Amino acid sequence: MPPTIAIYVDADACPVKDEVYRVAGRYGLHVYVVSNSFLNLPREPWIERVIVGDAFDAADDWIAERARPGAIVVTADVPLASRCVKAGAAALAPNGKAFTDASVGLALATRNLMQDLREAGAITGGPKPFSPKDRSAFLGALDRAVVRLKRDLKL
Template sequence: MSAPREEPIALYIDADACPVKEEAYKVAFRHHIRVLVVANAPLMVPRHPLVERVIVPAGPDAADDFIAARVSRGDVVVTADVPLASRCVAAGAAVIAPDGRPFTANSIGMQLATRNLMEDLRSAGAITGGPKPFSPRARSEFLSALDLAIVRLKRAGFRPAPPPEAG
């Protein structure tokens, strides 16, 4: 395994429909991790030196492309988008769904196949309706999964962001 990179750990949030942004901020602040909140429309983010709001042009994959082009080993990505998760896993990032499910090199192939099958079934009219409502349990599992991912990166030698300059 190669040595950790020089840049500190970054947390990328695919933010347009992310139900756990507030939870992600709490975990990131506790671990002193830089957060990039990526969306294609303006949204509210905390005024905090560790948080950067990134507004990308409108387009179906603009936020995904921004994240995938920048993420690398030692970063964490929060997304429900399976194709984006696949790209980020390939880049070496830790990737977590908003319900706490990890996307890994071992699971991403099956997750992509399942997503594609469900998309085909929906377009054929065999399945209607959307995902089940987001539960408090999913929120709790996300908090645990994100905390664990960051702790593992720190144990592997990746570092948090430096403290902000006093001034």
């Protein structure tokens, strides 16, 4: 079976689902929208709804089990991104930042430090609000990831 490109979306809090559909439609890619509950999706044969149980990390586990070279994972979840990168998948945050072997370790360390600070009672604030600039950066990053995978897989 020839290699293919698929996009896996960690969908429960994903702000760029419409952008994923736009890019996937342009390239004819299959999209798996993975969530813990029902989400309204466009009715397209190449968009597949996957509802996992409500167990802790059920969506993450489902995606990580399928992460492989040729997969693109869209997630803001740093531990999930780390698992996917280790499996050979491309991982993108909704703001367009690519998780790589080089960057995911630092991202995990920063996440863990911030979690420890919050648990100790420090007021750390949250992530900055999602902006149109982030949406545009994501669109460009996803398009580049698809083009790179098509070249690497010789599709």
